Amino acid sequence: AGQIIVNPGGLDHNLFPNQHIRVDILSAAATPFDTGAGVLANFILGGSTTNGPNPYVNFSFDITALVGLGGTFQLRFAEVDNLGFLNMGVDNVSINARRLPAPRSPNRPPCCCSAQVSQELQQLANGAKLARAKKCSSLIRSMQ
DSSP states (O other): OOOOBOOTTOSOTTSSSOEEEEEEEEETTOOTTOOSTTEEEEEEEEOOOSOSOOOOOOOOOOOHHHHTTOOOEEEEEEEEESSSOOOOOOOOOOOOOOOOOOOOOTTSOGGGGSTTHHHHHHHHHHTTOHHHHHHHHHHHHHHO
């Protein structure tokens, strides 16, 4: 059986003992061996202590909270070993993404967010929501 040791010094193979795998999302500015502030999230840290070969294990992580508003990120698969053999296999990685909508300004009502403001005001005024239309209209004038 293998021995898994996560040295607090990170991914430096010169720090003895140090033998583990990790999967992280890093900031765009992080260096390849960063295990500090550049790590936005760690998903796997450690490894298997059984004799190989090990069967593939499926993992799934929701990273929406980290990357949903956009930006540049790094997905890192890393291993360090200075106690003997440690192999890490990665296969069939996919990221399914959709951008989350930007938060709406508290001073801007929903009807003021599009080029169809006057059309929306007309529709509101013709319906039962006249008070909201007047409020939205006054906010538009104050924003101009």
